[in-house]
Amino acid sequence: MTLLAYGVAVWVFAIGIYGAIVSRNLIHLALCLTVTQSSTYILLLTVGYRHGAGAPIFEDVKLGTAAVDPVVQSLTLTDVVVSVTVIALILALALDVHRQSGSVDPDEISTLNG
Amino acid sequence: MSWALPLPVAVPLIAAALLVATGGLLPRRVLKAIAIGAAATATAFALVILAASERHDLLHWFGGWHPHHGIALGISFTVDPLGAGMVALSSGLVLLVLVYSWTFMRRQSQTYDVLILTFGAAMAGFALTGDIFNMFVWFELMGVSAYALAGFMVEELGPLQGAINFAVTNTVGAYLTLMGIALLYARTGALNLAQIGRTLEHRPADRLVIVAFALVVTGLMVRAAIVPFHFWLADAHAASPAPVCALLSGAMVELGIFFIARVYWTVFAAPLHVHEAGVRDVLVALGVATALVGAAMCLLQRHVKRLLAYSTISQAGIMLSGVALLDPRSLAGVANLVLAHGLLKGGLFLICGVLLVELHHIDELRLHGAGRRLPWIGVLWLAGTIGLVGVPPVGVFLAHQFLNADAREHGFAWLAAIGAVASGVCAGAMLRAGARIFLGWGSDEDELLTPEPDEDAPEHDVRGRLMGIVAGVAIVLGLAASLAPGLEARTELAAARFADTSAYRAVVLHGAAQGDAAAHLPHSLLSVDTAPALYGLAALAIAAATAAFGLWHRRLPGGLRRAGARVLWPPVTVMRDAHSGIVGDYLLWLSAGAVAVGAVWALTL
Numbered sequence: 001m002t003l004l005a006y007g008v009a010v011w012v013f014a015i016g017i018y019g020a021i022v023s024r025n026l027i028h029l030a031l032c033l034t035v036t037q038s039s040t041y042i043l044l045l046t047v048g049y050r051h052g053a054g055a056p057i058f059e060d061v062k063l064g065t066a067a068v069d070p071v072v073q074s075l076t077l078t079d080v081v082v083s084v085t086v087i088a089l090i091l092a093l094a095l096d097v098h099r100q101s102g103s104v105d106p107d108e109i110s111t112l113n114g
Numbered sequence: 115m116s117w118a119l120p121l122p123v124a125v126p127l128i129a130a131a132l133l134v135a136t137g138g139l140l141p142r143r144v145l146k147a148i149a150i151g152a153a154a155t156a157t158a159f160a161l162v163i164l165a166a167s168e169r170h171d172l173l174h175w176f177g178g179w180h181p182h183h184g185i186a187l188g189i190s191f192t193v194d195p196l197g198a199g200m201v202a203l204s205s206g207l208v209l210l211v212l213v214y215s216w217t218f219m220r221r222q223s224q225t226y227d228v229l230i231l232t233f234g235a236a237m238a239g240f241a242l243t244g245d246i247f248n249m250f251v252w253f254e255l256m257g258v259s260a261y262a263l264a265g266f267m268v269e270e271l272g273p274l275q276g277a278i279n280f281a282v283t284n285t286v287g288a289y290l291t292l293m294g295i296a297l298l299y300a301r302t303g304a305l306n307l308a309q310i311g312r313t314l315e316h317r318p319a320d321r322l323v324i325v326a327f328a329l330v331v332t333g334l335m336v337r338a339a340i341v342p343f344h345f346w347l348a349d350a351h352a353a354s355p356a357p358v359c360a361l362l363s364g365a366m367v368e369l370g371i372f373f374i375a376r377v378y379w380t381v382f383a384a385p386l387h388v389h390e391a392g393v394r395d396v397l398v399a400l401g402v403a404t405a406l407v408g409a410a411m412c413l414l415q416r417h418v419k420r421l422l423a424y425s426t427i428s429q430a431g432i433m434l435s436g437v438a439l440l441d442p443r444s445l446a447g448v449a450n451l452v453l454a455h456g457l458l459k460g461g462l463f464l465i466c467g468v469l470l471v472e473l474h475h476i477d478e479l480r481l482h483g484a485g486r487r488l489p490w491i492g493v494l495w496l497a498g499t500i501g502l503v504g505v506p507p508v509g510v511f512l513a514h515q516f517l518n519a520d521a522r523e524h525g526f527a528w529l530a531a532i533g534a535v536a537s538g539v540c541a542g543a544m545l546r547a548g549a550r551i552f553l554g555w556g557s558d559e560d561e562l563l564t565p566e567p568d569e570d571a572p573e574h575d576v577r578g579r580l581m582g583i584v585a586g587v588a589i590v591l592g593l594a595a596s597l598a599p600g601l602e603a604r605t606e607l608a609a610a611r612f613a614d615t616s617a618y619r620a621v622v623l624h625g626a627a628q629g630d631a632a633a634h635l636p637h638s639l640l641s642v643d644t645a646p647a648l649y650g651l652a653a654l655a656i657a658a659a660t661a662a663f664g665l666w667h668r669r670l671p672g673g674l675r676r677a678g679a680r681v682l683w684p685p686v687t688v689m690r691d692a693h694s695g696i697v698g699d700y701l702l703w704l705s706a707g708a709v710a711v712g713a714v715w716a717l718t719l
Contacts, residue, residue: 013293017286021701026278029697033285040292047300072299075247079292082254086285089261093278096268106697111272112349113695114414114564 005046013039026094026104030087037083041076048072115166119174119191121159122201122238126152126208130231137224146216149227153209153234160205160238164198168604170628171611171621172198173244184623186306192244192622195608196449200241200372203456204365207588208234211357214464214584217577218357218471226266233259233361240369244622246295246330246381247305249373250288253337257284260366263358264350272567276353279697283346283704287336290708294329297322298381307380308622311615319385324719327382328712331374338370340434341404342707344427345693345700348411351423352566356467359419360588363426364460368452371433375445378437379613389719390440396714397438398526404431405536410689412543413660416478416563419466421547422459425502425540429455432533436517439524446609447516450595450602454501454510457592462498462544464585465491469551472578474571478547479563483554491582492552498589499544503657504537505650512596515646516606522645530649538653542660549665556665564690603635 016036023029048069054061056070098104129152133145166172172193175181179188212230219226236256243249261284265277299305301322302313314323332343339347347367351359378386378393386393408428415421429451436448468491470476473484485492501509514533521529549555595601611617611631620626667675692703 009293013289017701017705020282020286021698021705023698029282033282036286036289040289040296043293043296047296071305072296075296075299078247078251082251083285085258086254086261086281089258090278090281090285093261093265093268093274093281096265097271097274097278100269100271100274106275106278109271109275110695111567112275112352112420114566114690114693 002046002049005042005049009039009043009046012036012042024105024107026097026106027091029106030090030094033090034083034087037079040079044072044076044079115163115172116174118159118163119172119193119242120176122156122163122205123235123242125156125159126231126235126238128152130228130235133224133228133231142223145224145227149231150209150212152231153205153212156234156238157202157205157209160198160202163193164195164202167193167195167198168608169630169632171618173622173625180625181623184312186304186309186623189248190244190306190622191242192308192618193242194611194618195604196372196612197241197376199449199453199608200365200369201238203453204237204241204361204369205234207361207364207456207460210460210464210584210588211360214467214581215357216580218467218572218581219355220572226263229259229263229266230361233263237365237369241372244308245306246298246310246377250292250295253291254288256366256369257281257288257337260358260362264354264362266355266358267353270353270570272569273353275695276349276351279695279700280346280350282697283343283700284336286701286704287333287343289333290329290336291333294326294333297326297329301326306622307377308619311381311384312619312623314381315384317385318388319382319719321716323382323385324715325712327386328715330377332708332711334370334374334377335400335434336370336704337367338374338434339367339404339427339430340400341407341427341431342703344404344408344430345703347427348420348423348693349695351426352417352420356419356463356470359423359466360460360463363423363463364456367426367430368433368456371430371437371448371452374434375437375448375612378440379615380618383440383613383615386719392715392719394438394440394524396711398435398529400711401431401433401435401438402529402532404428404434405532406431407689409536409539410686411693412540413664414562414564414686414690415543415566416560417566418469418476418478418547419463420566421478421543422462422466425544426459428536428540429459429502432517432536435529435532436520439520439526441520441524442609442613443606444517444520445612446602446605447513447520449605449609450516451510451513454513454592454595457588457595458498458501458509461585461588461592462495464581464588465495465498468578468581468585470569470571471576471581476569477566478550479558479560480568481551482558483551485552486554488552492548494582494586494589495544495548495552497593499541499548499657501589501593502537502544503541503650503653504534504646505654506647508593508596510537510596511646511650512602514650515643516602518646518649519643530645534649534653535656538656539660541653541657543664545657545661546664549661557668560664562667600635607631607634
């Protein structure tokens with residue numbers, strides 16, 4: 001079961017990157033990055049998962065009750081916050097690209113090379 | 115002293131928040147003064163921390179979460195002289211850049227200052243942190259502010275393209291690093307570098323640890339612009355405002371290299387000890403490839419900022435090959451190289467801004483002879499270029515002394531020759547550009563060079579003199595970096611402490627008291643040896659020959675030119691086409707490189 005989750009994380013990472021590589025649209029590209037990023041959530045949460053354990057909320061439970069690892073959950077939250085900023089910035093840049101050139105195709109806006 | 119550790123991060127961040135809050139209310143001069151004051155305060159604290167860290171490592175546990183019985187749950191800033199030196203360099207460059215931008219950036223200058231301060235704070239946090247997830251957060255904050263600064267000129271397409279390529283590739287790099295961090299946490303249940311290292315130290319690395327190492331290092335190599343992860347750098351630099359380039363090239367790329375060394379020594383040195391040769395060979399190969407590709411591409415540029423950007427890539431390769439030797443002495447060389455290169459390259463980028471303001475172009479051929487009326491700027495350009503060659507006794511020479519001696523000891527004596535060729539070719543390209551611009555030598559046409567879109571000069575009243583002075587300060591400091599008395603012994607001692615993993619763990623996890631480390635000074639003096647000086651002079655000769663070829667290659671006999679073109683043109687075309695400016699291509703290179711590095715290590719170690 002856990003092995004499957006690790007496999008899914010690798011798969012999601014790979015298809016996200018594949019989508020970003022072949023993307024002809026900057027908005028699509030940004031969404032592919034969020035797909036890639038989701039793989040890090042899956043990986044982090046799987047790392048902290050314990051079979052049969054509850055959520056890490058320690059009110060009204062007996063001392064020593066099994067719970068999943070709260071650290072990876074806060075890492076995931078931090079990861080979400082940090083990456084939202086990056087994606088928002090890329091989308092804002094894509095908007096400006098469209099304003100300047102009327103296109104969002106990364107192949108068409110290329111002025112720098114070599 | 116530990117109370118002062120968060121200040122190089124906190125002061126600029128608070129000032130940035132203050133600028134955002136009071137933006138519309140206060141006059142521009144007051145806002146500028148706040149920004150510069152904050153940067154100056156941060157630099158002063160960084161220098162104080164540097165001085166204190168020379169005696170013993172400094173620690174700050176946020177929220178008072180000290181380790182209990184050797185188990186660290188809290189987040190720490192763990193500071194040794196090399197980390198503190200990185201903070202001093204990055205904060206100092208931020209200060210220079212803010213002074214320089216006093217008149218250079220008038221439009222939306224407040225947003226610009228806020229981003230520069232945030233960028234500086236993130237770089238400081240990155241260099242100070244002792245926690246691997248905390249490192250990831252600073253890595254991303256540093257990235258976001260840098261992407262925004264690279265795309266600051268939103269009304270042109272070039273900066274937008276540069277910023278998007280920069281943001282997308284570095285974001286994927288950050289995800290790779292995060293995957294590696296998750297695997298490390300899965301194995302050790304720890305995020306503190308010392309704690310992870312303690313948990314891993316007793317067993318040789320298994321596949322999981324090796325894959326985690328490959329992921330973390332690959333992500334950092336994207337930031338450090340190592341071939342084949344380097345493509346974003348030239349695009350981001352070509353289009354960013356000149357002072358932003360000074361920060362990207364002078365400090366941010368080097369921080370990527372710095373953390374590769376940090377994470378290797380604190381976490382992986384013990385479990386990978388038996389595989390040292392395999393790690394070294396791959397990193398040396400990547401470093402050499404980076405140094406040579408960067409130098410070759412540097413030669414083909416006429417856009418001056420892009421030319422300097424490729425020279426940064428080349429220098430990053432030399433730095434990585436220095437770290438790759440996995441020895442404190444070469445690490446001392448890398449530290450000196452980071453210092454001298456950061457100041458010199460920063461200064462040269464600042465000169466690009468002066469050219470743009472005074473002469474309204476940034477293209478070598480269009481500027482042909484136009485620089486004759488700026489003789490002092492020309493002298494500074496020459497000085498900065500010479501400093502980067504590695505000739506005794508200025509600039510990066512001290513670094514090359516360390517690197518050459520250590521490479522010979524590990525059986526990589528040929529690395530010194532690679533370093534000389536790469537530095538020489540890059541410096542030759544810069545000399546050629548300087549001779550064209552400031553002396554009007556050679557022709558104002560050259561079909562070998564890649565045309566790039568020119569850049570619009572700022573239209574408002576700009577004080578070029580202030581900008582020239584700031585650039586001069588950076589270059590003079592960079593030249594003096596090899597001459598500072600006692601610096602070589604100090605960096606050597608600092609690097610030895612950086613690589614002393616068990617002392618690091620004892621300090622972090624058990625609060626072990628250290629004796630006064632500075633009492634060991636002078637540590638051990640570098641043996642006096644003529645080889646580095648000879649390599650430096652050879653590099654200077656290569657630089658002169660490269661520059662002469664660039665200026666006067668049309669005067670060569672026709673048969674020779676045709677034969678040379680037949681041999682050289684196909685590989686040059688392939689390499690040039692690879693730098694396509696299209697982000698999908700860059701991601702393909704990045705993934706292929708990451709898979710290759712991971713596969714080589716996972717299969718051979």
